[in-house]
Every structure is written in structure tokens, then in C-alpha cells.
Amino acid sequence: MAMQSVPVRLEMVSKTFRDPKTKAEVHAVRDADFEIRPGELVTLLGPSGCGKTTTLRMIGGFELPTKGKILIGGNDVTYLPPNGRQTATVFQSYGLFPHLNVRDNVAYGLKIRKLPAQEIDQRVMRALGLVGLSELASRSPGRLSGGQQQRVALARSLVVEPQVLLLDEPLSNLDALLREQMRVEIRRIQKSLGITAIYVTHDRIEAMSLSDRVIVMKNGYIKQIGSPSEIYERPNSVFVAGFVGKVAFFPVDFEAQDEKGFCLCVLSGKKVKAGHKAEGAIPGSKAVIMARPESLRLLPSGEGIAEGIVSTKVYLGSSMEVFVTTSYGEILVQVDDPAEKRIADEGEKVGIGFNEALVRVLPQD
Amino acid sequence: MLFVMACLIFLAADLWMFSTVRNSFDKTMVQNIKTLAVAIAHSAPEDPGDIEGWVSGLADTYKGYSFYYMLGLPWEDGFREAGGDEELKKYWSEKQDAPDMLEALDSVSYLESYILKDKPRIGGLARNVxxxxVPNEAGDTAVGFVIIASDASRTSSFARLLNALMLIAFAIFSLGFGVATFSRDPITGYAILVLFAIVVAFVAFPLFEAVRLTLMREGKFSLSVWKAILGNTQYLKALWGSVQLGMHTATFSTFIGFVFAFAVARTSMKGKKIVTALATMPVISPPFSLTLSIILLFGNNGLITKRLLNLQNFTIYGLGGLTAVQTISMFPIAFLTLQGVLHAIDSTLEDASMDLNASRWQTFARVTLPLALPGIFSSWLLVFTNSLADFANPLLLSGSYRVLSVESYIEVTGMNRLANGAALSILLLLPTLTAFFVQRSWVSKKSFVVVTGKPSTRLSDLANPATRRIIEGFVVLTSIFIVALYGTIVAGCFVKNWGFDYTFTLANFSEALTRGKAALLSTITLAGIATPIAGILAMVAAVLVVRKNFPGKRILEGLIMTPFAIPGTLVGISYILAFNKPPLLLVGTGAILVINYVIRELPVGLEGGVATLRQIDPSIEEAAADLGADQATIFRTVILPLIRPAFISSMSYTFVRSMTAVSAIIFLISARWYHITIQIYNFSENIRFGLASVLSTTLIFIVLLVFGLMRILIRQSEHLEKTVSTR
Structure with missing residues (x-):
């Protein structure tokens, strides 16, 4: 299957609708404005109700934007119906045709395009081969497992050679192990075809492991766009920092930035330094320092920036997670190579320190 | 922009075409009038003394015209008015100096007739003047002239019709073109427009006409019809008769229905399937058949009343007999409703009650009955409204007892008082609507049917052995009675002259089938045409209701559902009112019957389609759209196969109900398009019970055949249903 790679562009797209019961206006998506590069896999990540599925459905043509423009491959498709645009969607519930067998499900889009029977056969078998389901071609979808149904849905979308592949929480109905396998599979197929893909999920691990870039959304707003590492290491808000991974927050007064770029802050009277800052954080205001578990370390009591009591230890083999109750809430510290070290026992008083180069100053929410 | 341009161009073409037609029609009319005028003027007598007689003779010969004759011209000596119609004279004296009139006189002096531009109202009607x-003998000068006024209302009603058609053409074009230009989904847009057009033309418009007729008298608003109806004790008696019958039937039906439902849902009685099948028979059985068999058994010459018991003063005609027949034909409605209600009550509640040491009776009285009470009440209301709308049973069996539905039929067909008939059938709507709103506001609030996740499979008896015997006995006896009733009809086919001569004969068959053949064929043909139309429309409507959002959706749904709530007699009467005139002159055609079948069965099909469609994951259709299918293709390749069971049952339901219709179509049939049920009615009225029995049996046979076929077809698609709901 030869796919041509095209960009997708949203220009100030908003969607409001009326709640059928309360009659109140709901802003599902507000001023979404971004571009997805050809061949890229981008994830829309956010908690439920953040507008990620609505955004995807607008790109697919299932919903009309209230305002704004959507361009696929440079063409304005904002008002085109789903059957008028070159997108193919893999639905959360798969949406397989229960009255057709696997082969006819996959062939559906090609039959609509009135291709010759021989070509349809070839392309269907190739698509089924791609997802590893060639043997099950004459099964009815009701007699397939969840993962197999998922693959049929994927084959059915890919076989029509769409310009853009849209995936709406495709793995949420699968069990954990299968989810991991399919994740790898989807990424492999997407890369090998070089197709532009947009993936909606609320699972941050799925988003991190799968995407070239992640778009984090909340309450209809796009909070941040960036590569998985950017989103994880350099979030620009407390929300994004908290949503994409475990994190500890320390409320500080952000005083100034020194010549090396280090941020000088005051945490409960103590002077602390942080390696970098988000754009919104302005010297001279209240701010928050974020620290990931791996940038924190346990110290003897009385040292470091905070004091606490170890509440729980979770042994994970290559590392250990230590939960420490402090005046800033429960803080998770990741200790690598736990076999080599002595780690404080539960109930013991400890100090907490952080790696200044890795922590980041964020504006207050 | 393009849209506005196209609309303007179309409007211009539309105007041009219709005004051409109108002008040429006007021209012919004017030409005709002028020719007539010339002919009349030439026949004017020479002798002035004969003029008076001639003018009054003219008025007698030419009805609808009035004349006024003048001798000479106004500016000549000796001009005088020779006389004629008084109102024309008045008109002349008022208008003789008007510029139009002067021009007319001018052209008269050149021996040319002239039609006034003014169309004055003379004697309350618009006139062409x-x-x-009147030429002299040589034909070179005018010796006088005639003013001729003719009725212009025919021309103006023709002009109105043309204007209406022009507007309709423009509306169709602009809507159609608008949808094609502006809608992302033109096929859905067209479907909405077509459905709207259908329900407006065939639901809203006829009902509006019926209501309007009851509020008009000689073209003016008036309440005289309603005053006459509500001031007449006969009519009020009929209203009370309907309500009384409804209450009787509803009470008995609900009781029997509850016993049946209880036996099926809460006891370990054997043969539940047979009982269920048997108990639902009366719902689908043709009208008149149960009445017929009741008459055969209990009528004046009935098998039981006369032959076996030889009763003298017993009559089945009236409230008692009607209650009996309606109860037998309507208790299945209560049974089906209550069976659902009892199944919905989680039986673990009863287990819990008995576990807490309540007796079976206490459990029934304190748990089951209170929980079922709202259901019992709504089934009562359902039967009540059905009884009110019932027309076929009272038609044969009411005797001197009066009910509204039959009364309105007699007003229309017997007395030719359409307005009264319409008013009476609207009156019938009152108790129905009341029942509906009571159901809505009270019963639904009171309802506490317990919804649990999994249906419990337990079934211990909620009746002690003695009670169970009694219930079983009741159920069995009722079932036997039902079987006996159908048996009687079959037996009726083979009897020479029921009531008098019980010898075996086959002659009924050949006579009934020969005389009923035309009716049977036309019924099957029209029902067969209506069936696929109703099926498809119902499914399209279901898709629109469940899946689409558009302004006016509620109104569309309401209008489609309306025929479900209104009695058939009202539908029938409103159809003859609305469709006996252009632009929709349908009375007497087969089309009006087909339309009536479709409109009346759409609600049930829509409900079925909606229920099925709600079970189907919408992403299946979205996937099809996403893969390039347009709405029509999605409907054909995805939706229809998935809602096949609803589609098939809606079609077979339409077919059967159309075959067994009475109340509305009795107003709409014609000699060419007769209906089998009316034929049965005619045979029964003429005491040809043998013939009526044969046709009834035939009809029952057809109904069973169709339902059997439906079951087979639906079973074939059952494997789908399991996989459809992936939600």
C-alpha cells in the first residue's frame, strides 16, 4: 500500500454545542490551532471531556466546527461530509459491520469506490496480511476476539489508502497485555506506510510510547504541544506536568534568573535553584517548582529542601518507589539500583533533595 | 449567491409560464363571454314593447348571468333604460361616469363589445361585466346595448389554483435546490423534506380541514355545529355510551389480562407458549370475525341462545354483547402490557418478602401488586382508548345502543352531515387525549418498576396450589372459549342457513369467493402496494429520529405519530373532506386507500425501527460514511440489513392491518376499490352468515400466513442480533 503523506492543519477551530438537557452552551473545543506534519503520528491526550474526541471527529467530518477551518493536504475540508474526505477512522467500539464477514468488512470501502473485483480481492488480502488475519477472512466479526476485531477495523481503514488515519481510543476495550502488543503493531504499520495519523487517548503511557508529538488538552483548550520528552521534561503548566507523569510540586517565590539561566527561588524561607523554567513563569511572582520522582533523592533528616516521614516503599526490581509524607503532600521519590543502597525504613524521618538541573519552574495555575 | 440567482431565474420562468397559462385561459373566457354577448345582443327584439319580456326570458335561460338592456346611447336623444336586473341597474347608475365605463360605451358605439376591467361584486359575488x-338591421350602428354580468368566481378559483400550483412549484424548486447547495448531506435533507411533505399533506392538512369544517358555517367562523352537537341529547348519549363501554371493557380486559399475565409470569403453569399464542390471536384477527361468531352463537337465531336454550327475551345486541366482544378482542393488549410489567419486576423482591416470613398472599398484596399498579392502570387506559376508537364491533353489534364512532359514521354516510360527523369524531378524541395525558403525567410519575442489571431466572410459584388450580382453570376455560369462537366461524362456512337450517353445504365457498373475489383482490393489491412504502418510510423516519438532528424534528415525529392516537373514523372523515377537491382530488381512487394504510401504520413501524436502531452502535454507520458511502448507500448496505427484523415486522404488520382495516377505509372505498372487511360487513348485515364466515376464515388464513412468513424471515436474521449491540 502506497500512501501519500499529507499535512493536516486546524486554524482556530472551535466547537460549541448545547446541552440537550440543561440548554447550557458547552465549549467542547476552543481555538484549536495546530499543524500535523506529513507522516507524523500525533496524539491528542487529555482527561475525558477535554475535547480530544470532538477534535478528531471534526477532522473526520462527523462534527461541524462552530468556527475555524480544517485543511487536509492544503485543501479546505471543513464542511465536507465524512464520505467526501480522504480520512479513515478506527473507532473505539470498532464499528464493524456485524452482517458482513471479515473480508466483506474490509472490502466495503473499495466496493463503494467501485473498483474491479480482482483489485478488491488483492487489496483486501494484502491488508489482512498486514494485520495478520489472512486465515480469518470468512469469519463473522461476532466470532472474533477483541484484538482481532481491532485488527479488522484497522485493515478496513487502511485498505482504502486514506490520506489521514484517525484512531479514536482504539485500544481502550482491550486488556492490558493485548493493548501493549497492539500499540507496537499500530506504530509499526503507521511507520511502514508513512501515513499521517491522529490518535486520541486518555492513557499517557500510550501517548508517550506511540507518538511523534503529543497535544495535551483540557476543558477544550490545547495546553501544550510537543514531543513526548518535551511534554514530560518541560511541561509549561502544572496541569500538563501532573497529567503526563508522577510529579511533586513545591510552591515557591520566584525571585530572579541568574546569568546561567538558573532560577532563584525561595521555598518556605530556604533558597533553592531550578534548572529551567516555563515561559509563563515570571521573576518576581509566585510559582511552582516541579520535580519528577527520578530527579528527587532521599537524604538524611535535616538535609535537603523538605522534611518528611517514609510512608510506603514499593519494590520494582530495577528501582524502588518511596512515598514520603511531607508538608507539601505525599511525594514520590524514585531510587535507582535499590540493591546497592540502604534506604530509609517506613516510619523513618528523611530529608528530600532534588537535582537542580532537572527541576523546572512553572507558573501558578 | 448562485442559489439566489438560480431561484430568481426559476421564479421568473415560473411566473412567465403560469401567467401565460392564466392569460390564455382568461382570453378564452373573455372570448366566450364576448361571443355569448354578441349572440344575445343580436337576438334583441325590434319592437321596444317586447324588450321587457325578452330580458326576463334571458335571465331564465342563462342561469348565473344577469342582464340590463339600454336603448340608444347615453349621449343620444331618446336614450332610455329599458330594464332588467335591479342590481345591475344600481351598478350602472353608480358607475356610468367612470372612465372604464366611458371607454366601454365608446367601443359599443363602434359596435364592439367590451369587458370591464373592474370585477365588481354584485349580489355578493364577483362578476365579469x-x-x-345591439346593432340595427343593417348592422352598421348600435341601437342600444346590453350589460351582461356573469359569475367570475369560476375564473378566480381557477386563478387561485394556478397561483397555488405556481407557489408549490417554486417552493419545491427552491427547497430542493437549497438542500442540494447548502446541505452537507443532501440525501438526508431530501428525506426530511419528503417526509415533511407527506405528513403535512396527509396528516396535518386533513385534520385541519376536519376541524375547520366544524368551526365554519357558510364561509364564516361559527360555533353552530358544536352548539348543535353539545345541545343534542342523542349525541351526548352516544358520548356517554362510548365512555361507559370503554370503562366496562377496560375493567374486564385488565382483569383477564392480569390473570393471564400472572399465570404466565408468576406460576409454574404448563403450556405457557400455547396460551400466549392463543391469547394474542384476537389482536391480529380480522374485525367482525369475533362479532360474527358471537352473533352465530348468541344472536337472535344463535346456536346457543335459540337452539340449545331457546331463550326468548335475550339479546346480544347492546352494551352487554359489546363488552363481551371487545373484552375478548382487547384483553390481549392488557395481557401483553402486564406480562411485560410483571417480567420487569425483579422476582428477588418477592423472594425477599417470603424470606421475611410473609405468606404468598401477603407477598402478592404488599409487593407484587403495588409494584404492578402503575402498569395495571396504564393497561386499563390503553384498553379504554382502544375501545373508544373501536368501530367494527359496535357497527355490527350495538343495536339500539349508541356509541360515538358509529354515530359519526351514520352522520356522514346516512345523513350526509359531514360537519356533524367530523365534530363527533373529534369529540371522540377528548377522552382519548385525557387518557393519554393522565398516563403521561400521573402513571409515569408513579411508576417504580425496579430496573436491575440481570434478569433473574428463578420461578417459584407465587400462588398456592389451590389458587393456582383456580387460575389455571380460568385461563384454560377462556382459551377454550376463544378457540370455540374461531371454530364457530369455520363451522359457519359449512352450514346452509345458520339458525334455521344446519345442513352441511359447500355452496357458501363458491358464492362467497365469486362475489368477494374483486374485493379480496383489490384489498390484497392495495395492501401489497402500501406495505413496502410504509416499511421503507418508517425505517427512514426512524433513522432521522434516532441519528439526525434538524430543526422541526419534534414536529415531524409528532405528526408521524399522530394517526396512532386518533380514531380511524376521524381519519376517514378528514380524508374525504380534504381530498375531494383539487389540488389533491383523491376520493374514489385506490391511492387514497394506499395513503391511508401507509399513514396509519407508520407510527408502529417508526416505533419498532427506533427501538432497534437505538440498539445499534452509531459508529457502524459512521464507519460506512468514513469509508466513502453516502447516506443512501449507508441506508441500503448497512442500516437496512441491521434493522431487518424491525423492517420485516413493520411490513407484515402494515400488510395485516391494511387487510383488516375498517374504521377509516369504510369512508374511502369506492365501487372500483372495495375492501374485503366491508364485504364481510355487508354479508353479515344481510344475514348471509355463511358467506361472511367464508371471507372471515379466508382473511384469518391470510393473516396467519403472513405472520408465519414473518417469523421465518426474522428467525433467519436472528444470528445478527447477537452481534449487533457491541456497545
Missing amino acids: VLAP
Whole structure:
């Protein structure tokens, strides 16, 4: 299957609708404005109700934007119906045709395009081969497992050679192990075809492991766009920092930035330094320092920036997670190579320190 | 922009075409009037003494015209008015100096007739007025002239019709073109427009006409019809008769229905399937058949009343007999409703009650009955409204007892008082609507049917052995009675002259089938045409209701559902009112019957389609759209196969109900398009019970055949249903 790679562009797209019961206006998506590069896999990540599925459905043509423009491959498709645009969607519930067998499900889009029977056969078998389901071609979808149904849905979308592949929480109905396998599979197929893909999920691990870039959304707003590492290491808000991974927050007064770029802050009277800052954080205001578990370390009591009591230890083999109750809430510290070290026992008083180069100053929410 | 341009161009073409038609029609009319005027003027007598007689003779010959004759011209000596119609004279004296009139006189002096531009109202009607010269013998000068006024209402009603058609053409074009230009989904847009057009033309418009007729008298608003109806004790008696019958039937039906439902849902009685099948028979059985068999058994010459018991003063005609027949034919409605209600009550509640040491009776009285009470009440209301709308049973069996539905039929067909008939059938709507709103506001609030996730499979008896015997005995006896009733009809086919001569004969068959053949064929043909139309429309409507959002959706749904709530007699009467005139002159055609079948069965099909469609994951259709299918293709390749069971059952339901219709179509049939049920009615009225029995049996046979076929077809698609709901 030869796919041509095209960009997708949203220009100030908003969607409001009326709640059928309360009659109140709901802003599902507000001023979404971004571009997805050809061949890229981008994830829309956010908690439920953040507008990620609505955004995807607008790109697919299932919903009309209230305002704004959507361009696929440079063409304005904002008002085109789903059957008028070159997108193919893999639905959360798969949406397989229960009255057709696997082969006819996959062939559906090609039959609509009135291709010759021989070509349809070839392309269907190739698509089924791609997802590893060639043997099950004459099964009815009701007699397939969840993962197999998922693959049929994927084959059915890919076989029509769409310009853009849209995936709406495709793995949420699968069990954990299968989810991991399919994740790898989807990424492999997407890369090998070089197709532009947009993936909606609320699972941050799925988003991190799968995407070239992640778009984090909340309450209809796009909070941040960036590569998985950017989103994880350099979030620009407390929300994004908290949503994409475990994190500890320390409320500080952000005083100034020194010549090396280090941020000088005051945490409960103590002077602390942080390696970098988000754009919104302005010297001279209240701010928050974020620290990931791996940038924190346990110290003897009385040292470091905070004091606490170890509440729980979770042994994970290559590392250990230590939960420490402090005046800033429960803080998770990741200790690598736990076999080599002595780690404080539960109930013991400890100090907490952080790696200044890795922590980041964020504006207050 | 393009849209506005196209609309303007179309409007211009539309105007041009219709005004051409109108003008040429006007021209012919004017030409006709002028020719007539010339002919009349030439026949004017020479002798002035004969003029008076001639003018009054003219008025007698030419009805609808009035004449006024003048001798000479106003500016000549000796001009005088020779006389004629008084109102024309008045008109002349008022308008003789008007510029139009002067021009007319001018052309008269040149021996040319002239039609006035003014169309004055004379004697309450719009008139065309012509001045025609009366020539002298040589034919070179006018010796006088005739003013001729003719009725212009025919021309103006033709003009109105043309204007209406022009507007309709423009509306169709602009809507159609608008949808094609502006809608992302033109096929859905067209479907909405077509459905709207259908329900407006065939639901809203006829009902509006019926209501309007009851509120008009000689073209003016008036309540005289309603005053006459509500001031007449006969009519009020009929209203009370309907309500009384409804209450009787509803009470008995609900009781029997509850016993049946209880036996099926809460006891370990054997043969539940047979009982269920048997108990639902009366719902689908043709009208008149149960009445017929009741008459055969209990009528004046009935098998039981006369032959076996030889009763003298017993009559089945009236409230008692009607209650009996309606109860037998309507208790299945209560049974089906209550069976659902009892199944919905989680039986673990009863287990819990008995576990807490309540007796079976206490459990029934304190748990089951209170929980079922709202259901019992709504089934009562359902039967009540059905009884009110019932027309076929009272038609044969009411005797001197009066009910509204039959009364309105007699008003229309017997007395030819359409307005009264319409008013009476609207009156019938009152108790129905009341029942509906009571159901809505009270019963639904009171309802506490317990919804649990999994249906419990337990079934211990909620009746002690003795009670169970009694219930079983009741159920069995009722079932036997039902079987006996159908058996009687079959037996009726083979009897020479029921009530008098019980010898075996086959003659009924050949006579009934020969005389009923035309009716049977036309019924099957029209029902067969209506069936696929109703099926498809119902499914399209279901898709629109469940899946689409558009302004006016509620109104559309309401209008489609309306025929479900209104009695058939009202539908029938409103159809003859609305469709006996252009632009929709349908009375007497087969089309009006087909339309009536479709409109009346759409609600049930829609409900079925909606229920099925709600079970189907919408992403299946979205996937099809996403893969390039347009709405029509999605409907054909995805939706229809998935809602096949609803589609098939809606079609077979339409077919059967159309075959067994009475109340509305009795107003709409014609000699060419007769209906089998009316034929049965005619045979029964003429005491040809053998013939009626044969046709009834035939009809029952057809109904069973169709339902059997439906079951087979639906079973074939059952494997789908399991996989459809992936939600």
C-alpha cells in the first residue's frame, strides 16, 4: 500500500454545542490551532471531556466546527461530509459491520469506490496480511476476539489508502497485555506506510510510547504541544506536568534568573535553584517548582529542601518507589539500583533533595 | 449567491409560464363571454314593447348571468333604460361616469363589445361585466346595448389554483435546490423534506380541514355545529355510551389480562407458549370475525341462545354483547402490557418478602401488586382508548345502543352531515387525549418498576396450589372459549342457513369467493402496494429520529405519530373532506386507500425501527460514511440489513392491518376499490352468515400466513442480533 503523506492543519477551530438537557452552551473545543506534519503520528491526550474526541471527529467530518477551518493536504475540508474526505477512522467500539464477514468488512470501502473485483480481492488480502488475519477472512466479526476485531477495523481503514488515519481510543476495550502488543503493531504499520495519523487517548503511557508529538488538552483548550520528552521534561503548566507523569510540586517565590539561566527561588524561607523554567513563569511572582520522582533523592533528616516521614516503599526490581509524607503532600521519590543502597525504613524521618538541573519552574495555575 | 440567482431565474420562468397559462385561459373566457354577448345582443327584439319580456326570458335561460338592456346611447336623444336586473341597474347608475365605463360605451358605439376591467361584486359575488352593442338591421350602428354580468368566481378559483400550483412549484424548486447547495448531506435533507411533505399533506392538512369544517358555517367562523352537537341529547348519549363501554371493557380486559399475565409470569403453569399464542390471536384477527361468531352463537337465531336454550327475551345486541366482544378482542393488549410489567419486576423482591416470613398472599398484596399498579392502570387506559376508537364491533353489534364512532359514521354516510360527523369524531378524541395525558403525567410519575442489571431466572410459584388450580382453570376455560369462537366461524362456512337450517353445504365457498373475489383482490393489491412504502418510510423516519438532528424534528415525529392516537373514523372523515377537491382530488381512487394504510401504520413501524436502531452502535454507520458511502448507500448496505427484523415486522404488520382495516377505509372505498372487511360487513348485515364466515376464515388464513412468513424471515436474521449491540 502506497500512501501519500499529507499535512493536516486546524486554524482556530472551535466547537460549541448545547446541552440537550440543561440548554447550557458547552465549549467542547476552543481555538484549536495546530499543524500535523506529513507522516507524523500525533496524539491528542487529555482527561475525558477535554475535547480530544470532538477534535478528531471534526477532522473526520462527523462534527461541524462552530468556527475555524480544517485543511487536509492544503485543501479546505471543513464542511465536507465524512464520505467526501480522504480520512479513515478506527473507532473505539470498532464499528464493524456485524452482517458482513471479515473480508466483506474490509472490502466495503473499495466496493463503494467501485473498483474491479480482482483489485478488491488483492487489496483486501494484502491488508489482512498486514494485520495478520489472512486465515480469518470468512469469519463473522461476532466470532472474533477483541484484538482481532481491532485488527479488522484497522485493515478496513487502511485498505482504502486514506490520506489521514484517525484512531479514536482504539485500544481502550482491550486488556492490558493485548493493548501493549497492539500499540507496537499500530506504530509499526503507521511507520511502514508513512501515513499521517491522529490518535486520541486518555492513557499517557500510550501517548508517550506511540507518538511523534503529543497535544495535551483540557476543558477544550490545547495546553501544550510537543514531543513526548518535551511534554514530560518541560511541561509549561502544572496541569500538563501532573497529567503526563508522577510529579511533586513545591510552591515557591520566584525571585530572579541568574546569568546561567538558573532560577532563584525561595521555598518556605530556604533558597533553592531550578534548572529551567516555563515561559509563563515570571521573576518576581509566585510559582511552582516541579520535580519528577527520578530527579528527587532521599537524604538524611535535616538535609535537603523538605522534611518528611517514609510512608510506603514499593519494590520494582530495577528501582524502588518511596512515598514520603511531607508538608507539601505525599511525594514520590524514585531510587535507582535499590540493591546497592540502604534506604530509609517506613516510619523513618528523611530529608528530600532534588537535582537542580532537572527541576523546572512553572507558573501558578 | 448562485442559489439566489438560480431561484430568481426559476421564479421568473415560473411566473412567465403560469401567467401565460392564466392569460390564455382568461382570453378564452373573455372570448366566450364576448361571443355569448354578441349572440344575445343580436337576438334583441325590434319592437321596444317586447324588450321587457325578452330580458326576463334571458335571465331564465342563462342561469348565473344577469342582464340590463339600454336603448340608444347615453349621449343620444331618446336614450332610455329599458330594464332588467335591479342590481345591475344600481351598478350602472353608480358607475356610468367612470372612465372604464366611458371607454366601454365608446367601443359599443363602434359596435364592439367590451369587458370591464373592474370585477365588481354584485349580489355578493364577483362578476365579469360585458357591454355588448345591439346593432340595427343593417348592422352598421348600435341601437342600444346590453350589460351582461356573469359569475367570475369560476375564473378566480381557477386563478387561485394556478397561483397555488405556481407557489408549490417554486417552493419545491427552491427547497430542493437549497438542500442540494447548502446541505452537507443532501440525501438526508431530501428525506426530511419528503417526509415533511407527506405528513403535512396527509396528516396535518386533513385534520385541519376536519376541524375547520366544524368551526365554519357558510364561509364564516361559527360555533353552530358544536352548539348543535353539545345541545343534542342523542349525541351526548352516544358520548356517554362510548365512555361507559370503554370503562366496562377496560375493567374486564385488565382483569383477564392480569390473570393471564400472572399465570404466565408468576406460576409454574404448563403450556405457557400455547396460551400466549392463543391469547394474542384476537389482536391480529380480522374485525367482525369475533362479532360474527358471537352473533352465530348468541344472536337472535344463535346456536346457543335459540337452539340449545331457546331463550326468548335475550339479546346480544347492546352494551352487554359489546363488552363481551371487545373484552375478548382487547384483553390481549392488557395481557401483553402486564406480562411485560410483571417480567420487569425483579422476582428477588418477592423472594425477599417470603424470606421475611410473609405468606404468598401477603407477598402478592404488599409487593407484587403495588409494584404492578402503575402498569395495571396504564393497561386499563390503553384498553379504554382502544375501545373508544373501536368501530367494527359496535357497527355490527350495538343495536339500539349508541356509541360515538358509529354515530359519526351514520352522520356522514346516512345523513350526509359531514360537519356533524367530523365534530363527533373529534369529540371522540377528548377522552382519548385525557387518557393519554393522565398516563403521561400521573402513571409515569408513579411508576417504580425496579430496573436491575440481570434478569433473574428463578420461578417459584407465587400462588398456592389451590389458587393456582383456580387460575389455571380460568385461563384454560377462556382459551377454550376463544378457540370455540374461531371454530364457530369455520363451522359457519359449512352450514346452509345458520339458525334455521344446519345442513352441511359447500355452496357458501363458491358464492362467497365469486362475489368477494374483486374485493379480496383489490384489498390484497392495495395492501401489497402500501406495505413496502410504509416499511421503507418508517425505517427512514426512524433513522432521522434516532441519528439526525434538524430543526422541526419534534414536529415531524409528532405528526408521524399522530394517526396512532386518533380514531380511524376521524381519519376517514378528514380524508374525504380534504381530498375531494383539487389540488389533491383523491376520493374514489385506490391511492387514497394506499395513503391511508401507509399513514396509519407508520407510527408502529417508526416505533419498532427506533427501538432497534437505538440498539445499534452509531459508529457502524459512521464507519460506512468514513469509508466513502453516502447516506443512501449507508441506508441500503448497512442500516437496512441491521434493522431487518424491525423492517420485516413493520411490513407484515402494515400488510395485516391494511387487510383488516375498517374504521377509516369504510369512508374511502369506492365501487372500483372495495375492501374485503366491508364485504364481510355487508354479508353479515344481510344475514348471509355463511358467506361472511367464508371471507372471515379466508382473511384469518391470510393473516396467519403472513405472520408465519414473518417469523421465518426474522428467525433467519436472528444470528445478527447477537452481534449487533457491541456497545
